[in-house]
Amino acid sequence: MTVMDHRDQSDPAVVPGWLPGATAPRTDPAPLLPDAEPFRVLGTPAADKADPGLLRELYRRLVAGRRYNQQATTLTKQGRLAVYPASTGQEACQVAAALALRADDWMFPSYRDTLAVVARGVDPLQALTLLRGSAHTGYDPRATRTAPLCTPLATQVPHAVGLAHAARLAGDDTVALALLGDGGTSEGDFHEGLNFAAVLHAPVVFLVQNNGYAISVPLTRQSAAPTLAHKAVGYGIPGRLVDGNDAAAVHQVLTEAVERARTGGGPTLVEALTYRVEAHTNADDATRYRHAEEVTAWQAHDPIRLLEDALRERGLLDEQLVAEAADEAEAMAARMRAEFHADPDLDPMSLFAHVYAEPTQQLREQAAQLAAELAAEAEVHAR
Amino acid sequence: MTVMDHRDQSDPAVVPGWLPGATAPRTDPAPLLPDAEPFRVLGTPAADKADPGLLRELYRRLVAGRRYNQQATTLTKQGRLAVYPASTGQEACQVAAALALRADDWMFPSYRDTLAVVARGVDPLQALTLLRGSAHTGYDPRATRTAPLCTPLATQVPHAVGLAHAARLAGDDTVALALLGDGGTSEGDFHEGLNFAAVLHAPVVFLVQNNGYAISVPLTRQSAAPTLAHKAVGYGIPGRLVDGNDAAAVHQVLTEAVERARTGGGPTLVEALTYRVEAHTNADDATRYRHAEEVTAWQAHDPIRLLEDALRERGLLDEQLVAEAADEAEAMAARMRAEFHADPDLDPMSLFAHVYAEPTQQLREQAAQLAAELAAEAEVHAR
């Protein structure tokens, strides 16, 4: 039996052929619909049962993540990064996404997900070459099983689907996780990717970090759907809604979805409700399109604060943890400052290195031209 | 108040800004979901109450439509049409779509919807220039408020949305109806168009003629959704499911949706379950991908037969009606045969007539070149 036959073989409800009266829903929509309320752990009775180790791990990483966001933003102000789209306020999503995956799973981040990439284990400096402006992707995607940060919105969605499909064909139990924003759900590639995933029954999970805005455009101008998670039913996959600032909840929902995908249950669409506390990027002016009160309101619902409260409630926020987390975060920030203090030494000839497996005749000529120009320049400087 | 403010003004459930706890569904999904069973009129008690005039009108047009499909297919065999994608078996959808619109509404047909265009009132011969190969669009879209037959799948969907939006901005109560197939729903343009429609609250109706196949690809390989109508909920618009071979049912569902759009109720997605009895086009070989039994099964559920049965039941299928319908159909077929008996006289210079409002210098030169070639050819022939 081929992988592609799964629906016909395993689902007796599938009509063999297209016949008149093939009218009853082929899949029951009810279980696909998200709950009306987003899933929460912190501040609910479930928080008492959450694994203390996990909560402490989440805490350490959220603190480090916040610091990472701050340091990167500072570096933009110093002209050391070309641009930085901060995920401040969204650290719970970023960290939980990374922790929900196994090392041999694949992550497909969007351009805002540097922190998720770092939380996954990619070197924090290598993760920043794109935004520093020194190289496109600074890490080896194959080695880290992390796709390049993806700028053309939603284009990474079908990539994740294709990779997950290929893994399934190979008999591997690898899962792919694609990250995107609320705005990205409007793109055709989101739609096409989710539909492929559902039809291929691919082991892939989609995490929409709904932070209420696509740059300046609020959600009400982006979608009229009950929730973005409701889009799942149109593909025949389950949609889940989660409080995106509740790290334990995001972690649990994603872990369940990944497990479901891993064990042949197919794709899941997860919508995490969150907020981008900073402007879109350092180049953006958020006062043009949103009120300061909104930011204040969300700061009261800050992911670190929620986690701290829960840890404190259970007596898990000891001094050692706080100190450890702070030290870790500071060490990373110090490393970023040190490394990015000066411009890197780049080889202009690298421009021609990876256009094709072998450069064309034309590229060889162009490389020679640039080499000659650089030599001439060097001569002028030497004089 | 601008049109764009409609949601914020009229829907108090819309959260003013993006706040934590903005979690309850902004729209109630329940009324958006299609019924489990497709809507039917014929063969149900509702048929007894249906307007006799409408049923007879539908009958006449269905009979004419079937004949049109047959005659066009015959013309392909005689090499008189380049290609014809028959809508045989789908006449109920095609005719009902046309009758559900007012003259000042707009129709956006797909490449299979020649019959809908003809039912709308476009000259049957002008509607065929594309498929004959003599001209692209043979009718004046503005005069007939019928967009060109659209071949790139689903690209007409955003067109319909934009037109409907513009009409609404102008204060006109014009409605746009976009037609497409089940396969077309997989395209990004379908998704983007429906989302725009919902966000803009545009007066537009989408009719998906789900005939079970996209060329050779069956619905199970196209979508895993409960029904295609379930996609509506992901946009926050109602989805409706209808028996596409029940002309009275399609007419009623579309009329309601059009009325809803006209009176400010926003867009509707309608899925009509039907079947393409012929191959994809005359160039296709349907035996490669579907069983003959399937066709037989659908012939028992033929739209004309369903309507005949209903008319007979109510004593409305008198000899006069049958004769009238047959005569009308034959007259049209005869006109097609007569007109398409020979190749038309075309002016090659027309190639340059409508590239721009005014031809560029380069086009003028190219036109001169062609004119010279034609003159030289004529000279050779004259000798």
Add this chain to the structure above:
Amino acid sequence: MTTATREQSGLRTGTMAQALNAALRDAMRADKSVHVLGEDVGALGGVFRITDGLTAEFGADRCLDTPLAEAGILGTAVGMAMYGLRPVVEMQFDAFAYPAMEQLVSHVAKMRNRTAGKLPLPITVRVPYGGGIGGVEHHSDASEAYYAHTPGLHVVTPATVADAYGLLREAIASDDPVVFLEPKRLYWGKAEWDPAAGVEPIGKAVLRRPGTSAVLVTYGPSLPVCLEAAEAAKAEGWDLAVLDLRSLVPFDEATACEVVRSLGRAVVVHEASGFGGAGAEIAARLTEKCFHHLAAPVLRVTGFDIPYPPPMLEHHHLPGVDRILDAVARLQWEE
């Protein structure tokens, strides 16, 4: 091409971004059928602020923040144009116009032709264009060659503040679809211009600098560097003319041929990759039409045939003064 009425007058001083903004505002004031739509064009005024203040003045119906979907934006504009509006679409960056390629090529470019003139589409597609602003990957593409090769589109790119205003007014007034390429790196350059003065209409090239040795043929973002190169060339004893094409389609062959014939030497300069770039068309066409006047082949100075580099390396990719002068030096002066 049609010439838009110039209701505004009086000298203004400002950046190209401001001139473009003024052109949109004036066009919207002059003609109620002009509608702006795109991502973030409303409250934010666009990421480059070209639509700044338009929603405030004209309301969200006239300057519409759309959902994030470029094919949807352009497809919606097609429908709006079919109903009689004049949509001005903003694509946020060149590379983010690619999702709309099917709508652009299969509908926008062809609709007039497909309907024997019955459905012209007066759509302006504004595209912040090219590099040189330190943008990270996918923010600095130069995609004019795709558009220029697509029959049915006009392709325009201003290089001066006055042209930014004038050509955008012309583009909006045109009954044909216009891809309007706004050189990102010229957005913030200031100049004086008179909105009432009128500019050469779309389809007319302008000699920005006369010269007697050879001509640099260019457009859009590469004009300033060409003028700089012409200045620098004086030291080498060359008096270079600089021709600004202003539109690739229509292509002003008459003006270009006249100057090439009179000088016999030409270098085409643009920042897009050279292979199959617009420079190839220009060079091939000028050669065909001016062959016997040429003392040397028409040379091209362009971006390399590589994906656009990261910000720290982009200056090696973009044609600069030295690379242009190197090409001028290869124009076979000895003979």
Add this chain to the structure above:
Amino acid sequence: MTTATREQSGLRTGTMAQALNAALRDAMRADKSVHVLGEDVGALGGVFRITDGLTAEFGADRCLDTPLAEAGILGTAVGMAMYGLRPVVEMQFDAFAYPAMEQLVSHVAKMRNRTAGKLPLPITVRVPYGGGIGGVEHHSDASEAYYAHTPGLHVVTPATVADAYGLLREAIASDDPVVFLEPKRLYWGKAEWDPAAGVEPIGKAVLRRPGTSAVLVTYGPSLPVCLEAAEAAKAEGWDLAVLDLRSLVPFDEATACEVVRSLGRAVVVHEASGFGGAGAEIAARLTEKCFHHLAAPVLRVTGFDIPYPPPMLEHHHLPGVDRILDAVARLQWEE
């Protein structure tokens, strides 16, 4: 470029469509990582039957009927390639590849470069290409110029049955993405070919006909009409060479320049619209490299700068023998 192993041998006779089908089958037999995907490639065997029988032999996992969404198809292929597969994508017609433009330009072409060589994408994108088959609108575009201008893509088009087999094998074996343009109107032309014989690899032009007067430089669907024109030219006293480029990227400048230098006269022929077409690059490049060997400018014979015409008029648009000979006549023989 890599040269695919040729495990099959023995002369075969068949159409180009059959040769392409054989190439896919042999490639799938030789390498389990080769996967075919696209619309209707399964039970139907594709609308042109190029994938006929592949699902039967290799199963639906290896030859996959996808949902109807071209960006989704190509994007899925990107992910598959990232996991180590060699996807061969079928686009149903040229114009239906446009929805995948963003995936093609922003990812397929750039992924190797974006990842410093870590993620090469060995994807073959097969595109039934060009007109001449009586297709209604949107079924006859010739879009090679878009692809040839996009750094990171190889652009290949066979003109003979043997090349259809050989070049497709090479394309699939290539570690770079290849846009493989299959001339629709040559699908049904028959010839003998030897799959084991090997062909010139991608990047090598082939002189299909030697000649002493001038050379017709062409590729893909226009090769037969060029050969016909060369035959007809004998009556006029011209002995025309015909060069088949076979790939636009890599462009075999050495071979093309050699023949142009030796003859001094050249006409580039292709069916796509001329303005900004691949012919512009070829003419500009040959002129630049061979200037002093040219007795006349390199001329171009191409489709007009118009949307592709309806079937009954397409023969006026496509370059024919007369139009080619007219151009040859303008190669300034008098001098």
